Amino acid sequence: xxxxxxxxxxxxxxxxxxxxxxxxxxxxxxxxxxxxxxxxxxxxxxxxxxxxxxxxxxxxxxxxxxxxxxxxxxxxxxxxxxxxxxxxxxxxxxxxxxxxxxxxxxxxxxxxxxxxxxxxxxxxxxxxxxxxxxxxxxxxxxxxxxxxxxxxxxxxxxxxxxxxxxxxxxxxxxxxxxxxxxxxxxxxxxxxxxxxxxxxxxxxxxxxxxxxxxxxxxxxxxxxxxxxxxxxxxxxxxxxxxxxxxxxxxxxxxxxxxxxxxxxxxxxxxxxxxxxxxxxxxxxxxxxxxx
Amino acid sequence: xxxxxxxxxxxxxxxxxxxxxxxxxxxxxxxxxxxxxxxxxxxxxxxxxxxxxxxxxxxxxxxxxxxxxxxxxxxxxxxxxxxxxxxxxxxxxxxxxxxxxxxxxxxxxxxxxxxxxxxxxxxxxxxxxxxxxxxxxxxxxxxxxxxxxxxxxxxxxxxxxxxxxxxxxxxxxxxxxxxxxxxxxxxxxxxxxxxxxxxxxxxxxxxxxxxxxxxxxxxxxxxxxxxxxxxxxxxxxxxxxxxxxxxxxxxxxxxxxxxxxxxxxxxxxxxxxxxxxxxxxxxxxxxxxxx
Numbered sequence: 394x395x396x397x398x399x400x401x402x403x404x405x406x407x408x409x410x411x412x413x414x415x416x417x418x419x420x421x422x423x424x425x426x427x428x429x430x431x432x433x434x435x436x437x438x439x440x441x442x443x444x445x446x447x448x449x450x451x452x453x454x455x456x457x458x459x460x461x462x463x464x465x466x467x468x469x470x471x472x473x474x475x476x477x478x479x480x481x482x483x484x485x486x487x488x489x490x491x492x493x494x495x496x497x498x499x500x501x502x503x504x505x506x507x508x509x510x511x512x513x514x515x516x517x518x519x520x521x522x523x524x525x526x527x528x529x530x531x532x533x534x535x536x537x538x539x540x541x542x543x544x545x546x547x548x549x550x551x552x553x554x555x556x557x558x559x560x561x562x563x564x565x566x567x568x569x570x571x572x573x574x575x576x577x578x579x580x581x582x583x584x585x586x587x588x589x590x591x592x593x594x595x596x597x598x599x600x601x602x603x604x605x606x607x608x609x610x611x612x613x614x615x616x617x618x619x620x621x622x623x624x625x626x627x628x629x630x631x632x633x634x635x636x637x638x639x640x641x642x643x644x645x646x647x648x649x650x651x652x653x654x655x656x657x658x659x660x661x662x663x664x665x666x667x668x669x670x671x672x673x674x675x676x677x678x679x680x681x682x683x684x
Numbered sequence: 685x686x687x688x689x690x691x692x693x694x695x696x697x698x699x700x701x702x703x704x705x706x707x708x709x710x711x712x713x714x715x716x717x718x719x720x721x722x723x724x725x726x727x728x729x730x731x732x733x734x735x736x737x738x739x740x741x742x743x744x745x746x747x748x749x750x751x752x753x754x755x756x757x758x759x760x761x762x763x764x765x766x767x768x769x770x771x772x773x774x775x776x777x778x779x780x781x782x783x784x785x786x787x788x789x790x791x792x793x794x795x796x797x798x799x800x801x802x803x804x805x806x807x808x809x810x811x812x813x814x815x816x817x818x819x820x821x822x823x824x825x826x827x828x829x830x831x832x833x834x835x836x837x838x839x840x841x842x843x844x845x846x847x848x849x850x851x852x853x854x855x856x857x858x859x860x861x862x863x864x865x866x867x868x869x870x871x872x873x874x875x876x877x878x879x880x881x882x883x884x885x886x887x888x889x890x891x892x893x894x895x896x897x898x899x900x901x902x903x904x905x906x907x908x909x910x911x912x913x914x915x916x917x918x919x920x921x922x923x924x925x926x927x928x929x930x931x932x933x934x935x936x937x938x939x940x941x942x943x944x945x946x947x948x949x950x951x952x953x954x955x956x957x958x959x960x961x962x963x964x965x966x967x968x969x970x971x972x973x974x975x
Binding site for chain 2: 510511512513514515526530531547550551552553554555556557559560561562579580584586587590591592593594595597598631632633658661663664665666667668669670671672673674675676677678679680681683
């Protein structure tokens with residue numbers, strides 16, 4: 394029996410960077426007080442979701458991975474609370490910029506870096522203007538409480554990334570997120586349930602718990618505004634939602650899993666036994682021709 | 685605008701093979717009367733789900749693809765009703781046996797053969813005793829009403845197959861199925877919602893409608909019994925269930941999609957634009973090491 398408690402969290406961000414970090418830390422403390430061993434804070438929580446607009450000024454928000462003060466501050470918190478903390482941040486790396494994540498173990502050690510692989514682009518979500526598609530590949534980390542994989546926001550729509558992390562041994566998946574309404578000229582889609590169903594599918598297909606943390610609040614850009622829909626959740630290994638937050642309130646929720654029991658059921662269900670890798674060649678391309 | 689109506693169906697099978705086929709044909713007619721252009725009949729509908737037991741006698745139920753009387757009969761029906769019919773059957777091929785599907789176009793032409801790629805094995809589902817894992821790879825067919833892909837039952841749990849068919853141009857996915865309770869010594873799992881969520885995830889991740897048809901009824905084997913849970917459904921391209929049947933009643937349901945509108949929204953959402961095939965090498969293996 395290996396009981397592990399996972400937490401999702403959400404809050405609204407402002408242009409007061411210190412206040413955002415303080416709020417994130419408060420929520421991590423609240424989750425730890427509920428017994429959480431791993432706490433997921435939302436994507437790019439230091440600032441508003443600056444990718445609403447294509448503005449050269451926003452590149453100044455980035456900072457290097459090495460010596461990053463945000464990561465150091467969160468690592469100190471992780472150590473003091475004995476929790477694993479995936480930390481989303483805007484990375485400057487040489488002349489490139491990435492949408493990145495530092496994985497912090499419960500002893501405060503920074504285990505490594507993941508750079509968002511899938512970069513969206515569309516009205517309100519101008520990420521291709523800022524971020525080079527990640528060059529790290531998918532990563533999992535052996536932490537004090539289990540082996541965990543993290544994708545970042547748009548990564549959550551791609552079954553390949555979830556599967557890759559599961560194949561590398563991920564016992565749970567984490568997706569820090571910033572998603573809400575689609576500003577014009579997009580059709581006025583509410584993607585909340587679509588967003589959830591795709592990740593519930595990853596959980597169910599890989600038989601792993603999954604945590605998504607998404608921001609809340611209305612943020613105005615130059616071209617329009619986005620209302621982020623929160624709805625952060627924890628799903629169990631059959632894709633069932635076991636804990637969730639609503640669209641508008643900040644907070645944390647937790648769910649506890651026996652990761653040894655999950656592993657036994659995963660093996661028994663046979664999904665990894667029966668894969669046919671020799672038939673998956675077309676996934677290495679864009680057009681479905683075998684590779 | 686290209687409006688296409690898809691139908692799911694379900695019924696209980698007995699050892700009266702002619703009655704099973706007659707029932708399947710009745711349901712296809714009922715779906716066509718509701719305007720269906722494509723009608724999905726459940727997996728291996730000629731007989732009870734014989735894979736409950738490992739019995740040598742059951743190999744005699746198989747028949748070759750060429751000259752197959754079931755396929756001929758269903759092709760005649762397809763032509764008379766102007767509907768596309770995926771036809772599941774137990775195939776004998778040389779010394780091998782496959783869990784196969786013939787794709788029949790609305791003019792009665794047999795477009796080709798797919799052999800189930802992923803073969804389950806567990807209490808009540810002894811498919812590895814009967815079926816060689818399929819050697820056709822995933823297939824899509826250009827039919828009168830669109831380009832469609834079909835997976836067979838256990839295939840429905842594997843995101844790779846759904847993605848492969850989507851990459852080949854599938855505008856909708858179809859999964860004929862036979863699934864129900866887990867007989868002892870399995871834990872008494874009700875997998876109905878898990879089963880649905882994984883397929884809803886495929887629909888949402890690939891932005892395609894998806895149809896699943898599953899049998900109903902209690903079938904006794906030598907070792908135990910299975911209560912098949914029906915719950916056949918049609919999902920829309922965000923994974924939402926738009927039409928469904930219950931656990932116990934036979935019937936058909938339909939849902940209509942504008943496949944041109946779906947294609948436009950799929951392109952706009954960007955899921956195929958932003959894939960990173962160069963990062964998906966580990967999916968070509970079982971252990972997550974890059975290949």
